[in-house]
Amino acid sequence: MISVIIPTLNAQKYIEKLIDKLKAQKLEQELEIIVIDSASDDKTVQIARDAGARVLEINRAEFDHGGTRNLGWRSANGDIICFMTQDALPVDDLYLSNLIQGFEDNDVVMISGRQVPKSDANYVERLTRAFNYPAISNVRSQKDIESMGIKAYFFSDVCAAYRRSFLEETGGFDSPIISNEDMLLAAKALQAGYRVRYEAKAEVYHSHNFS
16 A cells, blocks of 8 residues: 655645545555645645545644654554645646555665746756756665765655655664654665665656745
């Protein structure tokens, strides 16, 4: 089984379309969708339940980038755990199958996908996405740390997949943590001798026009 976990807060305008896109994925495995909502003020919870997701509700003050994701995978049934953010949207119906295919390599324990800028993305966002999420896939191991530096650890839970066995082995994400829970776990994976993959064929639309 594949479990997709989505932390949400006031995601009313995103969540139904995201869940529908996930349910339309072409997969051989059974799919489970879990939404963890941080006391949204809008209709996120009801929309998610009506769309077929299992919803876990937490107090807003309890949200933590590591701890909330730990709650998600520990509550899930899948042996592959995928994370998405509420404002990311799969480009096509092969997103999940492309994302997890890298697990055919037994040493790969984490895989992140490609973030494609939305149609309204400004120049800076397009440049950032092109630099961080190129069209060519790669696999990093401990031997790449010296040459790549911190980029060897680059990883994003905007669209990512983990082996459940790896999360159980390591205890999952550090908590509390305010950001970069994903890169910290990638660093631990490489230091432990595992491999981390970036899969360019697994694409989601995701960008922000910050000032």
